[in-house]
Each structure stands twice: as C-alpha cells, then as structure tokens.
Amino acid sequence: MLRIVALALAAVCMAACTKNSSAPSERGTGTSFFVTSATSVTGNLGGLRGADARCQNLANAVGAGNRTWRAYLSVEQDADNGNRPTDARSRIGSGPWFNAKGVKLANNVAELHAMKGDATLFVDERGEPINGQWIGSPTPVQHDILTGSRPDGTVLAGFTCGDWTSDSTTAIGQVGHSDGFGANRDTSGSNSFWNSAHANLNCSNTAPRGGSGRIYCFATN
Numbered sequence: 001m002l003r004i005v006a007l008a009l010a011a012v013c014m015a016a017c018t019k020n021s022s023a024p025s026e027r028g029t030g031t032s033f034f035v036t037s038a039t040s041v042t043g044n045l046g047g048l049r050g051a052d053a054r055c056q057n058l059a060n061a062v063g064a065g066n067r068t069w070r071a072y073l074s075v076e077q078d079a080d081n082g083n084r085p086t087d088a089r090s091r092i093g094s095g096p097w098f099n100a101k102g103v104k105l106a107n108n109v110a111e112l113h114a115m116k117g118d119a120t121l122f123v124d125e126r127g128e129p130i131n132g133q134w135i136g137s138p139t140p141v142q143h144d145i146l147t148g149s150r151p152d153g154t155v156l157a158g159f160t161c162g163d164w165t166s167d168s169t170t171a172i173g174q175v176g177h178s179d180g181f182g183a184n185r186d187t188s189g190s191n192s193f194w195n196s197a198h199a200n201l202n203c204s205n206t207a208p209r210g211g212s213g214r215i216y217c218f219a220t221n
Helices: 002-020 047-061
Strands: 033-035 069-071 075-078 084-086 104-106 144-146 174-177 211-219
Touching: 047 069, 047 075, 047 211
Parallel strands: 144 211
Antiparallel strands: 033 211, 069 211, 075 084, 144 174
C-alpha cells in the first residue's frame, strides 16, 4: 500500500515539475507566429520598421529571437521597397508557422489566407488567448488586430493609418478578428476573417469597436 502511495505521489510530482518547467522562453523556442501581447493606443506603430522591431523584441523575450520577425501589415508606400506598396502576405516568409503552444497555424501562405479566425490558434507569444467574443473571454474585447489588408493579404489603400505612422482622427486602419467572431459570436460576412473584418473607428484610438492596437507577427525563417 505504501509503495502504491509513493508511486502516486511521484507521478503527481513529475506532472507538476513538468508543468512548472515550461517557462515562456522554453515554450517559445519553436514559435514562428504570434499575436502581440503589447498593445498600442494609436495606429502609429513607427511604420513597418517600428512594427517589425516590436515583433522582434517580443520574440526575444520568449526565447524565439533567433528568427527574423516581421509584422503582418500592408502599406501603400514602403521606403524599403522604392516607396511602392507592400502587401502583408509578401512580408512573412513561406511557412509553415506554429504558435506558442506548438500548434501549427498554417503550412503556407495560401493555406493561411484560406483560414478563419480562431481564439485557440491566434494566441500571443506566451500562448495566451486574445480577449474576444469567444465564450468565457475576459473583457474588454481586444480581438481587432491591425493589418491594413484585404482578405488575400494585399494592401487595402486608405486603410493603413498612414502606413502605420498616423494617430489622426481622420485616418483609419483595417483590422481582422483574431477569434473569428463579430458581436454575439456572429460569423457572417467578414466577421470570421482573421485579417480583414472591418475598419477601426480611427487611428487616434484603437480601442473603440474592439481593438487594442495589437498586430500579428510571423517568422520569415
């Protein structure tokens, strides 16, 4: 009897130790996609370079900084592309991509853009879900993720918060729903699109309509 109790206690200890040893840096080692835990009050992210730096810094913090990270954002004039438009889909490598839980998001660019939002897949760099319309979600809703893109990942002109340098009330940005839900878990129309659900209210405040200035980050290698 004592031997059975001892074995049971050992099993419990092993499970607990395994759980406790799963530190963020270890969990993030294989990560190649995440939604940022960091937020922004406005649509001014410092342009693509500032957004990319945000992705890289958050990846560094969870031990995934050995990869090259890019923000999933489209712009109309990209200084690093001869001031020509740059599509978000062209910035993120070829896949496959895995989230911080080790779950595959998509194998390639085409598969990625055929997906719908999903709170269990579109998680932050620590593996935490983003507040949304999903059952049991904390408040406030923050599932509006800045992209400036059409559903196919190409730039949506006039919806990029001035190429992510503007905090103006007259500028707007396109957002996607990370959980794939609109109000009352509506999945009709564009509500289920992870990258192109609707426009935000304006770029001076990302909170109205369900945002917090988060972005998607992808490893290109």
